[in-house]
Amino acid sequence: MSAEGAFIESLRAFATDPAARGLNDDAAVLEFGGETLVITQDVIVEGVHYLADDPPSDVAWKLVAVNLSDLAGKGARPIGALLGFTLGEEAWDRAFAEGLGKALSAFAVPLLGGDTVSAPTRVLSLTAIGRAAGPVPARGGARAGDLLWVSGAIGDAGAGLRILLGELGPGDPLVERYRNPRPRLEAGARLAALVSAMMDVSDGLLLDAARMATASGCAVLVELDALPLSEAYLALLGEARIEAASAGDDYELLFAAAPGAAPAILALAEEIGLPLSRIGRFEAGAGLSLTDAGKPLNLPPKLGFEHG
């Protein structure tokens, strides 16, 4: 077990409140005053979750987006955020604050508070608070027979990161997808009533699909040829589907739904102008398997990023 896994396991002993969802979900879900409060806290570290020379406004954007993406995965709409900030070089701090203001205002989320401290390393955290209007899908609600779906396009952000690292040629839309991911808030809120399980894809589609299957006590089969790839991705990387399916930072929605929900899901995709693609199915059993045009494929050695 990884150090992270062992640590979380040791917390589970006292995270027994149902609102904690066994620390297996992307957010805590609690009833408060007759409504449903969804709350998540993500931490990002310089050199681990973002590059030291990323523009500070993009770091702010990402901090906001990763948290809001967790809310989207639970079908919740954000109502506020708290910032945990470590001070550093003043010009960077100023640019970060400006970028944070822009990112929060892009999603109409008010900053409500937080804490500012001095520290030798930049470790930034955000707590995002949201409201769910109906039932809150868990990671672990998928059932054998459900279909597996994903929003948007997969692999763009991973390609954007490789461009920034100098491993690939230029491709602005892909870099933009890495730096300024768009949490799928509208889709998440509208999908919540149609799905049996939902989460955001942040660490790689294959890894996150496997996690959903494990949490649900099912097996999952992913059809590689059904994976939605963007034109920008195809132009730069062609049919590199395994790479797209195991790259991180997509911040798309991954969800399970009974086959009967498909027409409503496709109608929603049309209405909100965001592709929602059927990419596999859940079966009795356990584990992840992969096909391409109906033929079984071996799993790649790395399903995604297990960064702490």
Added chain:
Amino acid sequence: MSAEGAFIESLRAFATDPAARGLNDDAAVLEFGGETLVITQDVIVEGVHYLADDPPSDVAWKLVAVNLSDLAGKGARPIGALLGFTLGEEAWDRAFAEGLGKALSAFAVPLLGGDTVSAPTRVLSLTAIGRAAGPVPARGGARAGDLLWVSGAIGDAGAGLRILLGELGPGDPLVERYRNPRPRLEAGARLAALVSAMMDVSDGLLLDAARMATASGCAVLVELDALPLSEAYLALLGEARIEAASAGDDYELLFAAAPGAAPAILALAEEIGLPLSRIGRFEAGAGLSLTDAGKPLNLPPKLGFEHG
């Protein structure tokens, strides 16, 4: 202006939601589902907010206590917490998790979620969520004519820190007060309806009293001879009142109340077995002044700790 002050000022531009309270308060306060949600996020850094060789279970206790103390200052009772944790040496992590479980269970607070990451420096954060049953006192609600009160005893934790630093002789109860502060949750929840302003004392009584006066647009006068000192403090340090009033980490409640509320406050102190002491008053004007046995005193050069 300090770097911290400048950064917070730059956040104020978009922290305009009333729930943010102008970033001048210890917690955000928002109406949710017809009830009042109080939420706070504090960050502590190794070498800044705690000593590197402090036992990990005490660091966990402190992280919990400082956040719950913010809720206590707003009269809220805790309903859950989220942890932002940076992994390090495994035995330390394990002892921290165990200590966190004990601290949370001591205050009956469930762990609901959070995030665990890798980072070169330990930067730990906790988000505490609470519920307020009635009006939530602000820092800035004191009026000229109000009396100034404080709970418990002042200066113990500061003396405990000096003992740990080897500057003073032994004194277990004082070290205990530094390492395992007790947030005044019951007192805070019961006082909320009686006070015009309330906050916790974390950075030094004089500094925090001056902050309350500034936020309230009043002057405040502190009567040094009225300061509650513990027997352990008096035994070790005698009448070192200025030192007690400017030491940090008390985690007591500081509050303003109209003179007519005094009998109810004293009755509450009796009922819950926690001293609540009248230590000064608010007046028209601005600034902090100090008396000892009725005679004006000069302010010390340092009113408390302005650590980020």
